[in-house]
Amino acid sequence: MIIDVFRDNVIPLLNQDREEKVNYVWGDSSYIREYLSIMKKSSGTAPYRFPLIGLYSPIDEMVDSEQYEARAVVRIIIAVNTLPEYTNEQRLEISFKKVLRPLYESLFRAIEKSKCFNIPYKGLSYTYTENYTFGKRGAIDFDGKEIDEKIDAIEIKNLELTIKKLNCYAQRL
Numbered sequence: 001m002i003i004d005v006f007r008d009n010v011i012p013l014l015n016q017d018r019e020e021k022v023n024y025v026w027g028d029s030s031y032i033r034e035y036l037s038i039m040k041k042s043s044g045t046a047p048y049r050f051p052l053i054g055l056y057s058p059i060d061e062m063v064d065s066e067q068y069e070a071r072a073v074v075r076i077i078i079a080v081n082t083l084p085e086y087t088n089e090q091r092l093e094i095s096f097k098k099v100l101r102p103l104y105e106s107l108f109r110a111i112e113k114s115k116c117f118n119i120p121y122k123g124l125s126y127t128y129t130e131n132y133t134f135g136k137r138g139a140i141d142f143d144g145k146e147i148d149e150k151i152d153a154i155e156i157k158n159l160e161l162t163i164k165k166l167n168c169y170a171q172r173l
Helices: 002-015 029-041 088-113
Strands: 023-027 052-056 061-064 069-081 127-131 151-164
Touching: 002 023, 002 052, 002 088, 002 151, 023 029, 029 052, 069 088, 088 127, 088 151
Parallel strands: 023 052
Antiparallel strands: 052 069, 061 069, 069 151, 127 151
């Protein structure tokens, strides 16, 4: 369900007012690496690889039929391509301040705006990491293979989301 909710609701809201649309992919790190590699090979798709929002799967969804909802803990990567010769100071200015942090803020606004999730009054809880090492050393998937381009990324881990169930009468959220 989470994959569908992101694809059908969150990402369209995120892209609604963006000039440069976000590329959305889900899967394990090997799938995401291969997906980017295939996109890079075509002149028609290469320019649209980044910025990227990747939703890592598999995702365990805990379903509570009494409450008519499902809960899941997800991991997300928000990435942009970069140059390996950049210093950390350049990465901070070019990748993080100009692209990744604003995209991160827009993503969470879209999650809230989608109305597909029960957002706690205190807000969402998760771990936020700015990863500068992928831009210098490269990102390695769980198979030990490197993505064939350098990226700067924000990683969101342990994001707890509660999905509202479909209303069985109206068949809508």
